[in-house]
Amino acid sequence: MKNQEIMQKDLKFNWHPCTQMKDHEFLPIIPIKKGKGVWLEDFEGNRYIDAISSWWVNILGHSNEYINKKIKEQLKTLEHIIFAGFTHEGAIKLSERLCKLTGFDKVFYADNGSSAVEVAIKMAFHYWKNKGEVRELFLSLENSYHGETIGALSVGDVGLYKDTYKEILIKNITIPIPKDKSEEEALKALKEAEKIFEKYHKKVSSLIIEPLVQCAGYMKMHSPSFVKGLRELCDKYNILMIADEIAVGFGRTGTMFACEQAGVKPDFMCLSKGLTGGYLPLSVVLTTDEIYMAFYCDYEELKAFLHSHSYTANPLGIAAANAVLDIFENGKWKMENGKWVLNMDNGQWTMENEGLGILEFNKKTSKYIWDNIQKFKSLPNVKEIRQTGMITAIEMIDYPWQERKGLKVYEYGLKNGVLLRPLGNVIYFMPPYVIQKDEIDKMIDVAYEGIKKVNSEK
Numbered sequence: 001m002k003n004q005e006i007m008q009k010d011l012k013f014n015w016h017p018c019t020q021m022k023d024h025e026f027l028p029i030i031p032i033k034k035g036k037g038v039w040l041e042d043f044e045g046n047r048y049i050d051a052i053s054s055w056w057v058n059i060l061g062h063s064n065e066y067i068n069k070k071i072k073e074q075l076k077t078l079e080h081i082i083f084a085g086f087t088h089e090g091a092i093k094l095s096e097r098l099c100k101l102t103g104f105d106k107v108f109y110a111d112n113g114s115s116a117v118e119v120a121i122k123m124a125f126h127y128w129k130n131k132g133e134v135r136e137l138f139l140s141l142e143n144s145y146h147g148e149t150i151g152a153l154s155v156g157d158v159g160l161y162k163d164t165y166k167e168i169l170i171k172n173i174t175i176p177i178p179k180d181k182s183e184e185e186a187l188k189a190l191k192e193a194e195k196i197f198e199k200y201h202k203k204v205s206s207l208i209i210e211p212l213v214q215c216a217g218y219m220k221m222h223s224p225s226f227v228k229g230l231r232e233l234c235d236k237y238n239i240l241m242i243a244d245e246i247a248v249g250f251g252r253t254g255t256m257f258a259c260e261q262a263g264v265k266p267d268f269m270c271l272s273k274g275l276t277g278g279y280l281p282l283s284v285v286l287t288t289d290e291i292y293m294a295f296y297c298d299y300e301e302l303k304a305f306l307h308s309h310s311y312t313a314n315p316l317g318i319a320a321a322n323a324v325l326d327i328f329e330n331g332k333w334k335m336e337n338g339k340w341v342l343n344m345d346n347g348q349w350t351m352e353n354e355g356l357g358i359l360e361f362n363k364k365t366s367k368y369i370w371d372n373i374q375k376f377k378s379l380p381n382v383k384e385i386r387q388t389g390m391i392t393a394i395e396m397i398d399y400p401w402q403e404r405k406g407l408k409v410y411e412y413g414l415k416n417g418v419l420l421r422p423l424g425n426v427i428y429f430m431p432p433y434v435i436q437k438d439e440i441d442k443m444i445d446v447a448y449e450g451i452k453k454v455n456s457e458k
């Protein structure tokens with residue numbers, strides 16, 4: 001089948017996420033036949049650089065041979081089992097590794113980011129109830145995003161997704177955020193935050209945050225000291241802290257987890273997306289023995305956490321996640337046939353940068369991106385550029401949303417072989433870590449030309 005035919009058939013049957021479907025009267029839907037590394041290819045051989053890691057999930061490239069192999073191996077023995085009353089080797093291995101990596105004690109599985117957030121906020125509420133207190137409020141940050149299910153949407157603050165449902169959401173209070181990554185802004189925001197903590201703390205079960213970068217919230221960034229200050233406030237006012245690292249975990253901000261940069265250990269950490277390298281839906285909520293023990297008692301006390309999903313701890317997803325952790329542990333960059341690849345064997349390193357691990361190499365990649373986007377500052381319609389690790393954002397001026405300038409950059413990107421998916425007036429790069437220099441050059445050039453072009457259009 002050719003692109004056109006597939007597009008028509010798709011639109012006859014499929015209702016796509018986060019989309020005004022009528023847009024597809026003028027905007028073609030792109031049918032993808034295959035992916036390799038950062039590249040996606042349609043049915044007519046057109047290729048696109050996946051500059052957004054397919055909604056931030058694909059950290060190690062499409063069709064990664066090692067992850068493919070590990071999922072296939074898992075398929076030979078067990079595809080899925082109920083995770084209540086039963087367990088499997090992969091889950092035990094993954095949980096032990098995640099606990100070692102993060103310093104947590106217990107892992108609760110779910111199957112996507114939003115459901116991990118649901119689990120964390122329910123657990124936080126339930127923890128206090130088991131201790132004899134009903135704390136019906138949640139605290140979250142202005143401009144935050146934690147997913148689309150009702151609980152997750154309630155603790156989010158992006159009006160575009162939330163406002164329609166405001167009448168049916170649960171109670172939540174938002175804390176102002178710093179305007180940028182500076183220490184002064186962090187201090188100012190923390191002062192305001194304390195007033196809110198003071199006023200509501202007796203009724204609040206938890207504070208949920210996206211540490212360092214609010215991704216769906218237009219890639220707004222704040223300093224590690226803001227995260228640290230919030231942890232201190234949670235300690236002072238006896239409120240649990242949930243770190244939603246669904247988008248920023250697994251090396252995206254420069255460290256394995258964003259909280260590390262703030263030297264903070266939350267009470268819950270939610271992970272998903274990069275957890276399986278973008279292969280399969282899986283999420284976890286990590287927590288402490290202290291929280292766990294508040295639920296641990298005789299059945300008749302009715303304190304158990306009776307939350308479940310059919311696909312909890314799916315073995316295939318877990319095989320992918322264990323493969324991702326293998327690559328983080330053993331993968332070393334090596335130049336092969338003119339390309340940087342993550343090599344899993346102990347190779348001979350002969351060139352500069354060969355033998356580096358993922359996080360060290362990412363530092364070089366993000367610096368290369370940062371150095372090369374300085375030219376955007378001279379575009380008259382660019383307001384700000386910013387970066388945290390492997391997240392780089394270019395904010396255009398405040399065009400009225402109705403002009404949909406971001407969408408125009410998206411269209412320009414597709415016509416020129418780059419999948420960008422701007423958030424309003426913010427264009428960003430969040431590519432798989434396997435992106436090569438020439439691919440970065442193309443990604444940046446196309447975004448630059450796209451932004452320049454929309455400025456001159458009416």
Ligand SMILES: Cc1ncc(COP(=O)(O)O)c(C=O)c1O
Nearest residue numbers: 112113114145146147244246247
């Ligand atoms: C920070 C954060 N939390 C939660 C979610 C929701 O994850 P999912 O889309 O898998 O439900 C997202 C998704 O983008 C996210 O960025």
